[in-house]
Amino acid sequence: MATALAKATDRTAAPHEYAARIGHVSKSFNGPAGPQLVLDDISLDVAPGEFVTLLGASGCGKSTLLNLVAGLDAPTAGTIETPGGRPALMFQEHALFPWLTAGKNVELALRLRGVAKNDRRERAEELLSLVRLQGAYGKRVHELSGGMRQRVAMARALAQDSQLLLMDEPFAALDAITRDVLHDELTRIWRETNVSVLFVTHNVREAVRLAQRVVLLSSRPGRVAHEWTVDIDQPRRIEDAEVAELSVEITEQLRGEIRRHGQH
Numbered sequence: 214m215a216t217a218l219a220k221a222t223d224r225t226a227a228p229h230e231y232a233a234r235i236g237h238v239s240k241s242f243n244g245p246a247g248p249q250l251v252l253d254d255i256s257l258d259v260a261p262g263e264f265v266t267l268l269g270a271s272g273c274g275k276s277t278l279l280n281l282v283a284g285l286d287a288p289t290a291g292t293i294e295t296p297g298g299r300p301a302l303m304f305q306e307h308a309l310f311p312w313l314t315a316g317k318n319v320e321l322a323l324r325l326r327g328v329a330k331n332d333r334r335e336r337a338e339e340l341l342s343l344v345r346l347q348g349a350y351g352k353r354v355h356e357l358s359g360g361m362r363q364r365v366a367m368a369r370a371l372a373q374d375s376q377l378l379l380m381d382e383p384f385a386a387l388d389a390i391t392r393d394v395l396h397d398e399l400t401r402i403w404r405e406t407n408v409s410v411l412f413v414t415h416n417v418r419e420a421v422r423l424a425q426r427v428v429l430l431s432s433r434p435g436r437v438a439h440e441w442t443v444d445i446d447q448p449r450r451i452e453d454a455e456v457a458e459l460s461v462e463i464t465e466q467l468r469g470e471i472r473r474h475g476q477h
């Protein structure tokens with residue numbers, strides 16, 4: 214059983230061939246009936262600057278795979294490499310500290326990264342402007358709308374200055390209009406920063422709206438079932454005909470996967 218988590222951080226070195234390499238990764242959890250295989254022999258590369266969405270039915274192991282790439286858990290077999298350093302992670306719930314202001318939440322990430330005290334305020338303001346939250350520096354979390362909170366969470370993730378951003382259904386709890394706006398913002402930020410993104414969702418339209426590549430996981434256990442390259446110009450709209458057309462094709466495959474495993 215080969216298990217390795219690469220954690221080297223060297224942003225000055227020659228560019229890496231990939232932002233993440235998932236090599237033959239399997240993961241089992243111990244359940245009451247013995248070990249339960251959740252992920253089975255998954256291999257997937259994310260190229261530098263690439264935007265990949267991971268799509269699959271509920272419970273197929275998407276979050277498990279993302280947590281493995283984040284280094285929060287170790288694979289049962291296989292290897293995970295993130296040669297650009299520790300990835301930044303963003304969840305469905307914003308996970309901001311409610312006793313801190315928006316600005317201080319971002320500054321905390323800067324502090325953990327070792328940014329000098331005197332530079333933090335200015336950098337936090339820059340990051341808040343990047344997510345179009347100029348002026349929110351002194352606002353407390355409870356004063357912000359759900360969409361604004363996710364923007365702060367995005368600014369905080371970007372404050373880690375990682376080459377890889379892992380996102381686990383970050384917009385799932387938002388209304389459709391806010392989600393639309395944040396899709397535009399994320400696309401813009403991805404293009405401006407050239408960060409690589411691995412984005413988990415079970416929303417097919419969202420996967421196609423955002424990604425250069427959509428990877429469909431099967432259920433029980435999760436395997437790479439299918440992959441699509443999305444060759445549609447950005448910025449896209451979720452209601453674009455081309456987005457809709459590819460979404461129909463992917464949804465059919467996803468339904469097939471769900472049927473095969475008797476889920477609803």
Ligand SMILES: Nc1ncnc2c1ncn2[C@@H]1O[C@H](COP(=O)(O)OP(=O)(O)OP(=O)(O)O)[C@@H](O)[C@H]1O
Binds near residue numbers: 274277278
């Ligand atoms: N720490 C754990 N211990 C035991 N079982 C776990 C653990 N984490 C996840 N599982 C199981 O692994 C399977 C996959 O869970 P996971 O959360 O990765 O699915 P998911 O694809 O992210 O689902 P969703 O779309 O609902 O978020 C589930 O059956 C879950 O119960």
Ligand SMILES: [Mg+2]
Binds near residue numbers: 275276277381
């Ligand atoms: Mg999940």
